[in-house]
Structure formats: C-alpha cells, structure tokens
Amino acid sequence: PTGSAETKPEENDVEYLTPVSIGTPPQVLNLDFDTGSSDFWVFSSETSKSDVNGQTVYDPDKSSTAKEMEGYSWQISYGDGSYSSGDVYTDTVTVGGLTVPSQAVEVARRVSDAFTADTNNDGLLGLASSAINTVDPVAQKTFFDNVKSDLDAPVFTADLKAGTPGYYNFGFIDPNAYTGNITYTPVDDSQGFWAWTPSGYAIGSGQFKNTSSLSIADTGASLLLLPSSVAKAYYARVAGGHYDSTAGGYTLPCNGSAPDFSFGVADAGARITVPGKYIAYAPTTSSGTICFGGIQSDEGIGFSIYGDVALKAAFVVFDAGNQQLGWAAK
Numbered sequence: 359p360t361g362s363a364e365t366k367p368e369e370n371d372v373e374y375l376t377p378v379s380i381g382t383p384p385q386v387l388n389l390d391f392d393t394g395s396s397d398f399w400v401f402s403s404e405t406s407k408s409d410v411n412g413q414t415v416y417d418p419d420k421s422s423t424a425k426e427m428e429g430y431s432w433q434i435s436y437g438d439g440s441y442s443s444g445d446v447y448t449d450t451v452t453v454g455g456l457t458v459p460s461q462a463v464e465v466a467r468r469v470s471d472a473f474t475a476d477t478n479n480d481g482l483l484g485l486a487s488s489a490i491n492t493v494d495p496v497a498q499k500t501f502f503d504n505v506k507s508d509l510d511a512p513v514f515t516a517d518l519k520a521g522t523p524g525y526y527n528f529g530f531i532d533p534n535a536y537t538g539n540i541t542y543t544p545v546d547d548s549q550g551f552w553a554w555t556p557s558g559y560a561i562g563s564g565q566f567k568n569t570s571s572l573s574i575a576d577t578g579a580s581l582l583l584l585p586s587s588v589a590k591a592y593y594a595r596v597a598g599g600h601y602d603s604t605a606g607g608y609t610l611p612c613n614g615s616a617p618d619f620s621f622g623v624a625d626a627g628a629r630i631t632v633p634g635k636y637i638a639y640a641p642t643t644s645s646g647t648i649c650f651g652g653i654q655s656d657e658g659i660g661f662s663i664y665g666d667v668a669l670k671a672a673f674v675v676f677d678a679g680n681q682q683l684g685w686a687a688k
C-alpha cells in the first residue's frame with residue numbers, strides 16, 4: 359500500500375499541519391509532521407486546562423481501541439526552547455489512508471507556552487529515527503517505522519509549498535510532483551536526524567562555493583539555518599540586509615530584491631534554488647517594509663538546518679530503505 363496526506367501551511371509557512379485520525383470512532387487532529395524529532399504526541403483530555411487554548415484534543419476514554427501503557431511516560435524539549443511531556447497510550451492511527459493498528463500515542467499532560475499559543479497545532483508526528491523517541495522505559499516507534507514494512511517502498515516524500523497546500527506521501531514517489539531528476543545523497547542517522555552534507559552553495563548568480571557543513575532536513579523547522587559565515591555572506595549581498603539584535607536575527611527589505619540562494623546536492627552538480635522571495639520571510643512587527651530573514655545563522659546548534667524555507671523549494675525523498683535523501687526541483 360501507499361498513502362498520501364495533504365498538508366496545509368500556517369501563516370508565513372511557519373509550520374505545516376496535516377490531519378491524522380486517532381482512535382475508534384476516529385478523532386481527527388491536525389499535527390505538525392516533523393522530520394527533526396521522533397515523538398508522536400498530541401494535546402489530550404489529560405492536558406492541563408491552562409495549557410490548552412483552542413487546540414483539538416484526543417480523548418482516549420472516548421476511543422474503544424485505546425489502551426493505556428501503564429508506567430510509560432515521555433518528555434521532550436526542542437531546539438526553539440519549547441517542550442512537552444505526559445503519558446502513553448496505544449491506539450489505531452490513520453494517516454493519508456494508511457492505518458497502524460497499534461501506534462504509541464503520547465498524550466500531553468503539560469506543554470510549554472509556545473505550544474499553548476500555537477492554537478491550530480494539535481501535536482507532532484515525528485518522522486526522524488525511532489532511536490531518539492523519548493518514551494520511558496522503552497522507546498516507541500514512529501508512525502513511519504510502524505508502517506514502513508507494509509509500504510510498496512520504504513520511503514516518504516515531503517512536497518511543501520509556499521502559501522498553499524502540499525503533500526506528504528508514503529511508500530511511493532510521485533513522478534508528477536517534480537521536474538528533472540531526483541539527486542540522492544547519503545544520510546547519516548547516527549544522531550537520529552536525516553543528516554546530510556550539501557556539496558556547496560551559491561548566492562544569486564555568484565560563483566558556486568564548495569564549502570559545506572553537516573545539515574539536517576527538518577520539516578519541523580521554519581527557516582534555513584546556515585553557518586554564520588554563509589549567512590553573513592548572503593546578507594552582504596542584500597541592499598538593506600543587516601543583523602538586527604532587536605529582531606533577534608538578520609532582517610532585510612520585504613520588497614523582493616533579495617538574491618536567490620542555491621545549494622548543491624551530491625557532486626553531480628545538482629542544485630536546488632531557494633527563491634529570494636522566500637528569504638524575505640515575514641514582516642517584522644514594527645513595519646510592513648522590513649522582513650525577518652528566512653536565512654539565519656546556525657550558531658550554537660552544531661549543524662545547519664534545512665527547514666521549510668528550503669524544503670518548500672524542493673521535492674524531497676526521505677529514503678529509509680537506502681539511508682539517503684533525494685532532492686529534486688519542482
């Protein structure tokens with residue numbers, strides 16, 4: 359079998375939410391599919407009332423197929439400082455027509471303020487390696503790991519789009535979803551992430567630089583976080599681009615004069631080009647003319663993060679069968 363689920367961008371493409379059915383009868387929640395983590399967790403009837411603010415909650419008591427995992431718990435913290443924690447059930451979960459009869463569903467008791475404020479986001483569906491799942495005493499498998507062996511092929515693809523719905527597909531590669539060829543590059547999942555090394559980068563029509571750094575493909579990150587030298591070089595080419603400590607990062611004029619940013623995949627000379635308009639990410643609160651940059655420094659993280667600003671410029675194949683990432687233009 360294969361599956362296909364439509365995913366919709368929130369404002370400024372800050373995240374993409376995908377409907378998921380949990381339990382019997384099905385309870386539909388909109389989740390953030392996240393290739394940067396491996397916990398499947400949801401707002402629930404157990405979530406502290408002061409932490410819930412409009413989210414749809416999963417109530418295991420209303421599901422005839424829910425089973426509590428006695429003595430199991432989870433707690434996770436994310437790169438942006440947000441966190442959540444709670445207990446664990448198993449229940450039937452359907453994504454894009456694919457059903458896992460007994461998926462570990464991590465129900466939240468507590469979530470941090472950023473989750474409470476993110477009113478349309480009902481939880482996360484992790485798609486990184488199950489090795490970094492936080493359930494204690496026994497780590498649980500991701501939805502993809504549970505369904506992988508049944509799929510026509512052990513792959514899923516992310517086709518995120520700017521300001522319009524895209525798709526997460528499971529078990530097949532849609533030839534109509536991309537142009538040209540898919541270029542594959544090896545993945546190192548030793549840290550649990552979809553980690554890869556781009557072959558280099560170019561700014562606008564500038565010459566291609568063969569410097570590269572370990573990076574992760576992360577659907578759960580909004581921006582493109584690059585080595586500080588690269589971020590600096592990019593904004594040096596933007597009229598009015600500069601680091602604004604008040605904004606907490608680089609800002610630039612929203613007026614669409616930003617150069618494109620291209621990165622290389624493998625040595626095959628394949629390039630993905632992020633249009634400059636994606637890098638005029640979103641107006642800063644003080645005005646409509648200055649935008650927060652979609653490229654920022656990865657200072658302090660330890661690797662670069664190819665988040666939604668980059669991913670929405672490509673068709674991306676997460677190939678677990680061959681431990682590789684495939685990139686194609688679209």
Ligand SMILES: CCCC[C@H](NC(=O)[C@H](Cc1ccccc1)NC(=O)N1CCOCC1)C(=O)N[C@@H](CC1CCCCC1)C(O)(O)C(F)(F)C(=O)NC
Pocket residue numbers: 372373390392393394395435436437438439440472476576577578579580581583650659663665
């Ligand atoms: C260190 C750089 C990574 C920062 C990244 N977060 C982000 O990119 C958040 C995502 C978000 C969207 C909407 C509302 C609230 C938050 N956006 C964000 O920090 N910004 C600030 C800059 O403007 C753009 C939006 C992150 O922690 N991603 C997590 C998953 C998110 C956690 C917060 C809720 C949404 C999902 C991750 O799993 O992808 C991770 F890999 F980064 C991680 O921490 N793995 C353990």
